[in-house]
Amino acid sequence: MRATPKRDNYDIVVIGAGPAGLAATVFAAEAGLSALLLDENPGPGGQVWRAISSTPVAEREQLGADYWAGADLVQAVRSSGAEIIHRATVWSLDRNLEVGVSVGGASAFINARRVVLATGALERPFPIPGWTLPGVMTAGAAQTMLKSSGLVPDGRTVIAGQGPLLWLLAAQILRLGGRIDRILDTTERRNHIAALPHAFAFMTSPYFAKGLAMMREVRAKVRVVTGVNELSAEGDGQLATVTYAAGDRRETIPAGLLLLHQGVVPNVNLAMAAGVEHRWDDRQLCWSPVVDDKGNTSVEGIAIAGDGAGIAGMEAAVFRGRIAARAAVQALAPEEAAKLAPMAMLRTNLARAERGRAFLDTLFRPARQFRIPKGDTIVCRCEEVTANDILDAVAIGATGPNQLKAYRRTGMGPCQGRLCGLTVTELMAEARGKSPQEIGYYRLRAPVKPITLSELAAVAKTEADVNAVVRG
Amino acid sequence: MTRLVDAIVVGGGIHGCSTALHLSLAGMKPVLIEKDYAGRHASGVNAGGVRQLARHVAEIPLSIRSMGIWEGIGELVDDSCGFESHGQVLVAENDAEFDACRARVAELNALGFTHEELIDGPELRRLVPAVAETCPGGVVSRRDGAAEPARTTTAFRRKAAAQGATVCEGVAASNIRREDGLWRVDVGADSYAAPVLVNAAGAWAGRIAAALGEPVPVETVAPMLMITSRVPHFIDPVVILRGRKLSFKQFANGTVLIGGGHLAAADQDRNETVLDWRSLAVSAGTVFDLFPVMRSASIVRAWAGIEARTLDDLPVLGPSARHAGLYHQFGFSLHGFQLGPGAGAVMAELIVNGGTQTRIGELGIDRFCSFNPANEDETL
Amino acid sequence: MFKRSDQDTRRPLQIFVDGTAVEAREGDTVSAALLASGRDARRATAVSGAPRLPYCMMGVCFDCLVTIDGVGNRQGCLVPVAEGMQIEIQKGKREIGR
Numbered sequence: 033m034r035a036t037p038k039r040d041n042y043d044i045v046v047i048g049a050g051p052a053g054l055a056a057t058v059f060a061a062e063a064g065l066s067a068l069l070l071d072e073n074p075g076p077g078g079q080v081w082r083a084i085s086s087t088p089v090a091e092r093e094q095l096g097a098d099y100w101a102g103a104d105l106v107q108a109v110r111s112s113g114a115e116i117i118h119r120a121t122v123w124s125l126d127r128n129l130e131v132g133v134s135v136g137g138a139s140a141f142i143n144a145r146r147v148v149l150a151t152g153a154l155e156r157p158f159p160i161p162g163w164t165l166p167g168v169m170t171a172g173a174a175q176t177m178l179k180s181s182g183l184v185p186d187g188r189t190v191i192a193g194q195g196p197l198l199w200l201l202a203a204q205i206l207r208l209g210g211r212i213d214r215i216l217d218t219t220e221r222r223n224h225i226a227a228l229p230h231a232f233a234f235m236t237s238p239y240f241a242k243g244l245a246m247m248r249e250v251r252a253k254v255r256v257v258t259g260v261n262e263l264s265a266e267g268d269g270q271l272a273t274v275t276y277a278a279g280d281r282r283e284t285i286p287a288g289l290l291l292l293h294q295g296v297v298p299n300v301n302l303a304m305a306a307g308v309e310h311r312w313d314d315r316q317l318c319w320s321p322v323v324d325d326k327g328n329t330s331v332e333g334i335a336i337a338g339d340g341a342g343i344a345g346m347e348a349a350v351f352r353g354r355i356a357a358r359a360a361v362q363a364l365a366p367e368e369a370a371k372l373a374p375m376a377m378l379r380t381n382l383a384r385a386e387r388g389r390a391f392l393d394t395l396f397r398p399a400r401q402f403r404i405p406k407g408d409t410i411v412c413r414c415e416e417v418t419a420n421d422i423l424d425a426v427a428i429g430a431t432g433p434n435q436l437k438a439y440r441r442t443g444m445g446p447c448q449g450r451l452c453g454l455t456v457t458e459l460m461a462e463a464r465g466k467s468p469q470e471i472g473y474y475r476l477r478a479p480v481k482p483i484t485l486s487e488l489a490a491v492a493k494t495e496a497d498v499n500a501v502v503r504g
Numbered sequence: 505m506t507r508l509v510d511a512i513v514v515g516g517g518i519h520g521c522s523t524a525l526h527l528s529l530a531g532m533k534p535v536l537i538e539k540d541y542a543g544r545h546a547s548g549v550n551a552g553g554v555r556q557l558a559r560h561v562a563e564i565p566l567s568i569r570s571m572g573i574w575e576g577i578g579e580l581v582d583d584s585c586g587f588e589s590h591g592q593v594l595v596a597e598n599d600a601e602f603d604a605c606r607a608r609v610a611e612l613n614a615l616g617f618t619h620e621e622l623i624d625g626p627e628l629r630r631l632v633p634a635v636a637e638t639c640p641g642g643v644v645s646r647r648d649g650a651a652e653p654a655r656t657t658t659a660f661r662r663k664a665a666a667q668g669a670t671v672c673e674g675v676a677a678s679n680i681r682r683e684d685g686l687w688r689v690d691v692g693a694d695s696y697a698a699p700v701l702v703n704a705a706g707a708w709a710g711r712i713a714a715a716l717g718e719p720v721p722v723e724t725v726a727p728m729l730m731i732t733s734r735v736p737h738f739i740d741p742v743v744i745l746r747g748r749k750l751s752f753k754q755f756a757n758g759t760v761l762i763g764g765g766h767l768a769a770a771d772q773d774r775n776e777t778v779l780d781w782r783s784l785a786v787s788a789g790t791v792f793d794l795f796p797v798m799r800s801a802s803i804v805r806a807w808a809g810i811e812a813r814t815l816d817d818l819p820v821l822g823p824s825a826r827h828a829g830l831y832h833q834f835g836f837s838l839h840g841f842q843l844g845p846g847a848g849a850v851m852a853e854l855i856v857n858g859g860t861q862t863r864i865g866e867l868g869i870d871r872f873c874s875f876n877p878a879n880e881d882e883t884l
Numbered sequence: 885m886f887k888r889s890d891q892d893t894r895r896p897l898q899i900f901v902d903g904t905a906v907e908a909r910e911g912d913t914v915s916a917a918l919l920a921s922g923r924d925a926r927r928a929t930a931v932s933g934a935p936r937l938p939y940c941m942m943g944v945c946f947d948c949l950v951t952i953d954g955v956g957n958r959q960g961c962l963v964p965v966a967e968g969m970q971i972e973i974q975k976g977k978r979e980i981g982r
Binding site: 072073074079083086088089090091119121137154155164165166167168169170172173174176177180181182183184185186187208209210269270288289299413414415416445446447450451481482484 | 890893916917920937938940944945962
Binding site: 429446479 | 544548652654662732733789802804
């Protein structure tokens, strides 16, 4: 039995132990607030520093300096006095700041005076034909296995997509002796031109030199095809081949593993279920919460830090976490705030960390055909709904994602739209000639992760249930 | 611009959509005004129960009328609405409850209603094999069943539009007034005028009635529901309990819906509800007791739809007691979905024919306001 | 599909997949252990019975659902293995109430 929360209320509850959550927790605890850090993974680090305290990868340079940069924060949070619970799944949060959390098969409700959501990002859906076949995974999935279990691709492996993470993963796989047969780069050529105005800021950012070096390292060992504008996976119950087109060239290559990646987007489910207002971000092509310069959302008491507030990367996440925590301290215990780094300094640091983001967003803006699929391509993996199914529903009157649920059950499976929501919004927007903002998103509801009936039953009220008229 | 139509229906729930459809079928040209979209609130997100079982005697004739329409729903709206008729079963958990069931069925039989049928333990377990062994029996209404609520409401809206009704979604009806013998309603920059106004605005209907001088004791409520992931088929009828709040149903796709009337906190101005997980936990506990087979099922989602509940738990259905051309159709108090098709048909008869064969006398708004017609206020 | 790094010196432990003993390493998640084992660990979806393997490995996609020690629909990518753990690959709609 793992530790359950020691109290039923805290000054601050931080959800997610990635860069933003760790940084926020350290600040809050150092200022003397009672702080609880809840995280779904077995250890701290989130995705970017996953398994930082347990990875079997002993040769440090193989994972890179950015990975090990998280060690200090992990150390700091452990000595901060904050209560930390791992393998804790937060399945509910509402505007009363009540947190429903499942630990070890038992659920508890906790009340917070402030909540910092640091639920980070997830990989953007990459709905190509065949993406549900066994053997097709995200690049992030391969990276997770590499970091936490030292596992690397073995058979014929193709990596397809674009973005910094793709190159980092490729470099890490090669350093650990894994196999990559081909990299299919889907970056649109015109993006290079569109990104030019942002190039100067990027070249003065820390990403520039690192990114170039990594691409050189990978290109020396793996054949890279650029300008890929068509992509599909084929196989009978298991991935067998990958077909791509690049310019005039079209090729089908054998593959046992296809790793897909076209950037990351905010993980919005818990925030949306809590009623936090989100807007469509035209540059990042995703829903982002409406936050002020302290990370405060439309729901009083809930702040969002890190990539969950809009993709900005690991270094920015740390400063956003500190800013959100400092604001919480300022609100709850103003006399303690002076102990912490001044807000102005945090903002300066954040601005530096955010340099170059516009360049990356523009250069790696995913191509339309990889965001808005056609025909029999599956959009909703859980309910197995295709692009055509959705267009058919639009034709008979489905006007938005919530109406679509009634026609096709999209988004009603266990993933709750995490892997189809963006696609559905953009697909319906295009079909109906509206903007994604006008089309909207699924109304999300708790539990944001399923819980068993018996687990829920076990938290029942103690007072006798009232006898009431039955209704149906 | 003011458009003249035959009737203005405010509210795009199952009731407003049904009334708009039936008016269209009767040859009228109604406009349906919905501030969000059809089925956005309770009509689209309720448990989908199509139930004559366990109803208040005052609404049984309407429920029976509606049941007849449900049985031909596919032909009416060109969509099956997911309607399946596997019966609804009310379960008695102990002998005292079973005695109450026996008395209830006898009372209905004395009134001439035969849709409810007392069943003993073996028949209960034949119909609901998974129910706990300790339950002594119950009541079945065999023609009852369930449908998909959002699909149903949408189908009514679609068919109403196909029959010539104008459907305005996404803009609220405002400035409802009577001028020069016509009801007038602003919808964004447009306005509509008609001799007939139907107030079918669900949780928002009480405000409309009050503004027109007919206040009704009505509260805004949001009954909660939750649904499990798909599990193998194990139950056909909808199950409700005699003594505890629970409704329980498995869809054809395997998911199991758990409801029963525990309420969320409703904020109708924000279009939002805040779930009360401690009450949902009570529902989960009831299922845990009654259906041991369900204990390891996963709850994947919970929600609540906003609607109106009256002081006596009965709807307000019929003409205004105060104004010519005004009709009310609201306050269905957590059990209006099954009544929707029938209530729309009855409402159309009231409007077109001036009367209906279906007995709805006890549902009138006059039961709440002892209004003297001499005070009729035409300046509204 | 995947192989273990030579650097991996974590303690081996034994889990059971549909009754068959499989070696895993301490710190593996159930999904990682299944993928590393080389066994056919494809589940069949509850909707159409289509075969699936884990897709995201970070708790998002629910394609790693497995029955662990008798509890169904667990996200295998979030649960660390333990000595003697019983894993069942889910085929179609999960039986309940066993």
